Amino acid sequence: MSKYFFNNMPYPRVTEILKLVSDEKGLESWRKRTPNHEEISKRATTLGSIMHWTIANSLSEVPIEMDNVLPMDEWPKDTMEEIAGRMNQFKSLRLRIAPNPVLEHVIHHDTPGEYFAGTLDFRGIVNDDHAIMDFKGSKRIRPEYELQLGAYYIGSLREGYEAKRAFIIRLQRCEKELLELDQKELQEAGEKFLDIARTWHRNERDLNQRNQEGI
Numbered sequence: 011m012s013k014y015f016f017n018n019m020p021y022p023r024v025t026e027i028l029k030l031v032s033d034e035k036g037l038e039s040w041r042k043r044t045p046n047h048e049e050i051s052k053r054a055t056t057l058g059s060i061m062h063w064t065i066a067n068s069l070s071e072v073p074i075e076m077d078n079v080l081p082m083d084e085w086p087k088d089t090m091e092e093i094a095g096r097m098n099q100f101k102s103l104r105l106r107i108a109p110n111p112v113l114e115h116v117i118h119h120d121t122p123g124e125y126f127a128g129t130l131d132f133r134g135i136v137n138d139d140h141a142i143m144d145f146k147g148s149k150r151i152r153p154e155y156e157l158q159l160g161a162y163y164i165g166s167l168r169e170g171y172e173a174k175r176a177f178i179i180r181l182q183r184c185e186k187e188l189l190e191l192d193q194k195e196l197q198e199a200g201e202k203f204l205d206i207a208r209t210w211h212r213n214e215r216d217l218n219q220r221n222q223e224g225i
Contacts, residue, residue, distance in 0.1 A: 160199025
């Protein structure tokens with residue numbers, strides 16, 4: 011299980027906590043009926059990572075390194091065309107993005123019993139308002155994406171940044187989708203995420219206790 015560490019203490023990832031509410035049964039069913047599911051998943055992960063890196067560098071005044079991405083000779087053959095298409099879709103949204111945003115930034119929340127950490131794609135001024143954004147390369151906007159932004163909202167509050175709105179931006183080569191949340195919706199998503207985080211930590215404590223007791 012991948013975690014972040016603060017003061018030598020492991021913090022669960024936002025995405026790990028959200029597995030409690032994601033459609034794992036649907037994913038497993040898809041794997042069973044899709045013989046090449048590993049190849050498809052690898053392609054989606056690689057393109058998603060490159061897309062994040064490309065968007066970040068298009069918004070940053072200094073180069074941003076690309077982590078956890080396969081060597082170029084292992085990229086899908088249509089990577090350049092796919093990423094160029096996604097960037098064109100992103101630009102067509104015509105968002106007014108102010109210079110010097112915070113990009114690929116690790117946030118965390120450290121209240122006992124509900125702590126977590128994650129990497130926020132974007133934080134800055136969008137359309138003249140303080141905002142956070144999350145970029146997705148999926149086939150649809152899933153319900154848990156709103157909860158993910160709620161978590162990032164809470165993590166940003168800890169650092170003194172109060173987002174007034176948030177954007178989930180889904181990009182494919184030939185299509186785009188944008189979901190905007192106002193501050194009230196962000197606050198509600200944050201509270202829902204904290205409820206899930208508390209359940210996750212209770213489950214972990216129960217599991218650890220059973221392991222210690224040898225059950």
